[in-house]
Amino acid sequence: MTRILPRKDAVIVGLGWTGSIIANELADEGLDVLALERGPWRDTATDFNIGYAQDELRYAIRKDLFLQPALEAITMRNNPSQTALPMRDYGSFLPGHGVGGAGVHWNGHTWRFWDSEFRINSHLTERYGAAKFAGLDLQDWGVTAAEMEPYYDAFEYLCGISGKAGNIRGQKQPGGNPFEDPRAREYPLPPMQMTYAPTLFAEAARTLNLSPFPTPSANLSGAYVNSLGVAMGQCTMCGFCERFGCANYSKSSAQTCVLPVLMRKRNFELRTECEVLKVELHRSGNMARGVTYVDSSGEEFFQPADIVLLCAYGLQNVRLMMLSGIGKQYDPNTNEGTVGRNYCYQTNCGTQVFLEGKELNPFIAAGSLGQTVDDFNGDAFDHGNVNFVGGAGINCIPTNARPIGYRPVPPGTPRWGSAWKRETARNYRSTLSFGCQGSSYPQRSNYLDLDPTYKDRHGRPLLRMTFEFPDNDIRMSHFMSDRSEEIARALGGRQHTTSRATKAWNSVPYQSTHNTGGAIMGTDPTRSAVNRYLQSWDVNNVFVVGASAFAHNAGKNPTGTVGALAFLAADAIRNRYLKAAGQPLVAA
Amino acid sequence: MTSPPIRSGSRRELLASVAVTSLLASASEAGARGYSGSLPFRTYSADPPRPVLPGAWVFFTQDEAVAVEAIVDRLVPADDLSVGGKEAGCAVFIDRQLAGPYGHSSRLYTQGPFLPGLPTQGYQGEMNPAQRYRAGLAAIDAHLKREKGRGFAALPAVEQDAFLTRLEKGEVTLPPGSGGAQGFFNLVLQNTMEGFFSDPVYGGNRGMASWRMLGFPGTRYDYRDWVSKHNQRYPLPPVSIMGAPEWSAR
Ligand SMILES: Cc1cc2nc3c(=O)[nH]c(=O)nc-3n(C[C@H](O)[C@H](O)[C@H](O)COP(=O)(O)OP(=O)(O)OC[C@H]3O[C@@H](n4cnc5c(N)ncnc54)[C@H](O)[C@@H]3O)c2cc1C
Ligand code: SF4
Numbered sequence: 001m002t003r004i005l006p007r008k009d010a011v012i013v014g015l016g017w018t019g020s021i022i023a024n025e026l027a028d029e030g031l032d033v034l035a036l037e038r039g040p041w042r043d044t045a046t047d048f049n050i051g052y053a054q055d056e057l058r059y060a061i062r063k064d065l066f067l068q069p070a071l072e073a074i075t076m077r078n079n080p081s082q083t084a085l086p087m088r089d090y091g092s093f094l095p096g097h098g099v100g101g102a103g104v105h106w107n108g109h110t111w112r113f114w115d116s117e118f119r120i121n122s123h124l125t126e127r128y129g130a131a132k133f134a135g136l137d138l139q140d141w142g143v144t145a146a147e148m149e150p151y152y153d154a155f156e157y158l159c160g161i162s163g164k165a166g167n168i169r170g171q172k173q174p175g176g177n178p179f180e181d182p183r184a185r186e187y188p189l190p191p192m193q194m195t196y197a198p199t200l201f202a203e204a205a206r207t208l209n210l211s212p213f214p215t216p217s218a219n220l221s222g223a224y225v226n227s228l229g230v231a232m233g234q235c236t237m238c239g240f241c242e243r244f245g246c247a248n249y250s251k252s253s254a255q256t257c258v259l260p261v262l263m264r265k266r267n268f269e270l271r272t273e274c275e276v277l278k279v280e281l282h283r284s285g286n287m288a289r290g291v292t293y294v295d296s297s298g299e300e301f302f303q304p305a306d307i308v309l310l311c312a313y314g315l316q317n318v319r320l321m322m323l324s325g326i327g328k329q330y331d332p333n334t335n336e337g338t339v340g341r342n343y344c345y346q347t348n349c350g351t352q353v354f355l356e357g358k359e360l361n362p363f364i365a366a367g368s369l370g371q372t373v374d375d376f377n378g379d380a381f382d383h384g385n386v387n388f389v390g391g392a393g394i395n396c397i398p399t400n401a402r403p404i405g406y407r408p409v410p411p412g413t414p415r416w417g418s419a420w421k422r423e424t425a426r427n428y429r430s431t432l433s434f435g436c437q438g439s440s441y442p443q444r445s446n447y448l449d450l451d452p453t454y455k456d457r458h459g460r461p462l463l464r465m466t467f468e469f470p471d472n473d474i475r476m477s478h479f480m481s482d483r484s485e486e487i488a489r490a491l492g493g494r495q496h497t498t499s500r501a502t503k504a505w506n507s508v509p510y511q512s513t514h515n516t517g518g519a520i521m522g523t524d525p526t527r528s529a530v531n532r533y534l535q536s537w538d539v540n541n542v543f544v545v546g547a548s549a550f551a552h553n554a555g556k557n558p559t560g561t562v563g564a565l566a567f568l569a570a571d572a573i574r575n576r577y578l579k580a581a582g583q584p585l586v587a588a
Numbered sequence: 589m590t591s592p593p594i595r596s597g598s599r600r601e602l603l604a605s606v607a608v609t610s611l612l613a614s615a616s617e618a619g620a621r622g623y624s625g626s627l628p629f630r631t632y633s634a635d636p637p638r639p640v641l642p643g644a645w646v647f648f649t650q651d652e653a654v655a656v657e658a659i660v661d662r663l664v665p666a667d668d669l670s671v672g673g674k675e676a677g678c679a680v681f682i683d684r685q686l687a688g689p690y691g692h693s694s695r696l697y698t699q700g701p702f703l704p705g706l707p708t709q710g711y712q713g714e715m716n717p718a719q720r721y722r723a724g725l726a727a728i729d730a731h732l733k734r735e736k737g738r739g740f741a742a743l744p745a746v747e748q749d750a751f752l753t754r755l756e757k758g759e760v761t762l763p764p765g766s767g768g769a770q771g772f773f774n775l776v777l778q779n780t781m782e783g784f785f786s787d788p789v790y791g792g793n794r795g796m797a798s799w800r801m802l803g804f805p806g807t808r809y810d811y812r813d814w815v816s817k818h819n820q821r822y823p824l825p826p827v828s829i830m831g832a833p834e835w836s837a838r
Contacts, residue, residue: 041621041623041628043627043628043629045629045634046629046630046633046634047634047635049634049636050809051636051829052636052637052829053809054806054807054809054829055637055787055789055807055829056785056786056787057782057786057787057790058637061782061786062690062695063695068695068696069695069696069697070694070695070696070697070698073697076708076709077706077709078706078708082706083703085703085705085706085709085712086697086699087697087709087710088693088696088697088698088710088711088712089696089697089710089711091710193812193815193816194815195815195818196818196819199818234812236809236810236811236812237810237811237812237815238808238809238810238811239811240809247809248809259627260627263623263624263625263626263627263628264625264626264627265625266624266625268624269622269623269624270622270623270624271620271621271622271623272620272621272623273620273621274620295620296620297620358819359819359820359821359822360819361811361814361817361820361821361822363804363805363811363822364811364814364815364822401804402804403785403798403799403802403804404781404782404785404786407781407785415756415777416662416663416664416752416777416780417662417663417665417749418665418667421664421665421667421669421670421801422669424802425669425801425802428802428803428804429802429803429821453701454697454699455699504706504707504708505708506707506708507708507709507710508708508710
């Protein structure tokens with residue numbers, strides 16, 4: 001039996017990065033806001049305790065903080081002719097779980113996408129002609145970088161991002177990223193103190209006339225009081241950042257940036273260990289009545305609400321839409337449908353340079369402490385003479401040297417025995433690694449839908465992911481491997497090795513938790529699921545917030561843009577939707 | 589079209605009082621909770637690791653333990669760089685891991701149907717790590733007794749290495765479901781490395797042997813004083829979650 005609860009103005013599904021930002025904004029508006037979070041309450045002192053937060057086995061290897069596949073798995077295959085099977089353990093990406101979501105255990109590389117990315121179809125068509133990207137379903141997002149700027153600014157000042165501006169109101173800034181679009185002001189904090197490896201990388205890159213700059217980081221270079229008045233501490237470069245909660249209040253997250261303020265608001269309520277099963281629609285189909293959820297005792301509730309915000313992480317947003325009948329399922333055969341399309345990922349390659357006689361102290365590290373080269377990212381360079389579109393950021397960001405996972409040895413080294421041990425000890429402190437984080441562009445056969453066979457613990461179909469690296473992206477990545485080789489040669493060293501992207505995306509080794517698309521924003525209601533305000537085209541009081549809205553993925557980490565989109569959606573609700581509740585903000 | 593539920597211009601008054609909501613707390617004490625009006629803090633809600641204590645085997649039989657100790661001692665042999673895998677506690681580590689949630693795949697997706705998968709789809713077997721060890725060790729023992737007349741631990745080191753190499757290359761047949769010879773070898777290798785390099789609190793890496801070998805300072809957590817000292821080796825010895833022997837010596 002489902003228990004019916006008193007109505008709320010807004011119900012937020014998931015209290016991670018986007019959920020906490022929007023909850024706080026809507027609570028400021030005076031709305032009666034409820035967040036439903038599937039996982040447990042988590043906070044710094046209790047859950048990221050400085051006495052044992054730095055436990056590699058527990059957090060990085062056994063993945064204590066992550067979504068456990070027993071609760072919700074995803075099935076995968078590389079193309080529609082194969083049978084998808086469940087990822088019995090998450091590997092290639094690791095969705096978050098619990099209050100704070102994946103923002104608890106992210107690295108904190110915090111990027112802005114460029115105007116040439118938001119307007120990718122128009123931009124590439126103007127510059128090269130549409131034939132240049134035939135076969136890739138590249139769409140404009142419906143916003144420009146100038147429109148996004150205040151929302152990026154809001155997210156960066158909420159987080160206390162450490163970085164160096166490259167372009168303030170059109171004025172180029174020495175030391176920053178020369179390719180970025182104009183920003184209104186400097187980063188809230190200066191860049192972090194550089195460790196040795198990124199310093200060497202930057203020196204080598206400069207000899208090749210590239211433009212390295214400090215990676216914008218959500219690991220704080222100094223003490224900071226954020227835009228909500230919350231105090232944060234300096235990052236100590238502990239080397240237990242990605243996959244771990246921060247014990248120092250130095251990594252931006254819902255816990256460190258939003259919850260101390262949000263949780264005190266009397267018109268905000270959080271219910272943890274409550275999993276939303278479905279958004280319930282009115283018979284008309286174009287308005288939601290609320291959500292059905294189940295708590296950890298197994299009891300089911302119906303929570304009526306006037307606005308429903310899906311903030312459950314991109315992939316779970318898409319699955320909830322499918323389970324609720326919001327939007328039309330994408331069909332790769334006809335190329336029709338709005339939900340599930342344009343699923344993209346990230347196209348990576350990496351280089352290791354085995355130096356001799358250097359003490360890199362690789363364990364002195366933070367999630368985003370490093371240097372980036374953007375000369376070959378996106379459309380920063382002329383693609384007239386290359387056979388692909390897109391690009392990659394080249395990042396030297398040594399995040400850790402935790403020894404279960406980090407043991408670089410030259411190719412050909414045995415995996416065990418005396419020779420293995422000798423090489424492991426020899427190279428541990430003197431290997432320099434950097435990687436290319438490449439763009440991922442949509443193609444027809446990469447999409448999300450519901451699995452016909454495998455079910456979750458409630459008997460509902462799992463999400464099915466069909467993904468392969470498009471040829472264009474493989475060519476792009478090979479180009480980046482070649483550029484990496486040039487930097488490796490400039491670095492010198494005893495020897496170096498660079499990986500080259502190959503087909504068949506493998507779900508086992510970790511690549512990145514940058515799953516994008518599936519409920520994309522856009523201007524065409526037949527080819528996108530939400531409008532430029534992240535409002536569902538189909539159900540007017542449902543907003544879908546997260547990287548699910550990305551129409552493609554750039555060669556950058558997503559969360560700067562995800563956070564900005566959360567502020568954009570909140571602004572749209574506060575200043576547009578509440579004045580015309582129940583109405584579409586963009587005419588279909 | 590349904591009528592808009594929020595009247596334009598009207599903003600809800602703040603709810604008068606919403607202390608910690610009792611609704612859900614009463615519905616299920618175990619898990620689901622409602623919070624409002626303050627940052628929740630419950631004393632003793634931290635969940636530190638429980639240190640592995642030396643002592644009797646928990647998962648392995650005596651015969652299995654002897655074989656695993658011999659295997660980890662070849663994967664991580666004793667030499668001038670460190671003690672061997674056995675002395676470092678790798679077998680104890682694996683024993684305790686197999687007895688816990690890891691051994692039983694209790695956090696993984698274990699619903700059927702179980703179908704043979706593509707390499708890109710990862711392990712699709714029905715057996716969990718505990719079952720794979722039980723079956724894999726028994727099969728290795730039977731294989732070696734048939735071939736050599738004795739179990740793994742009784743072989744000379746050179747033959748042990750040769751056999752492990754054959755397992756690694758998949759040249760030995762193990763029962764289906766365990767992931768095959770290569771799959772089983774990779775599992776044991778992975779677990780051995782986990783034991784050798786993880787925090788000693790879990791029973792392996794005794795005396796922080798592997799961390800001393802690498803120069804990894806362990807759980808120190810604050811390197812602000814050394815970040816700018818480029819190309820200068822970090823001077824302090826490692827510390828684990830349970831501290832360091834140097835501390836108690838004093
Ligand atoms: C290891 C790792 C490293 C990363 N590093 C970076 C980085 O360096 N830079 C970067 O830009 N990004 C990074 N990311 C990605 C970043 O963490 C995410 O982009 C970001 O957290 C997304 O915010 P979100 O609000 O969409 O989802 P989340 O923050 O994950 O929040 C979603 C919440 O919804 C809850 N939820 C899900 N389903 C339900 C349901 N049915 N009912 C109720 N609640 C539900 C979840 O439990 C979760 O708490 C990283 C991610 C990981 C895992
Ligand atoms: S590296 Fe810095 S921000 Fe990351 S967990 Fe450690 S102290 Fe926190």
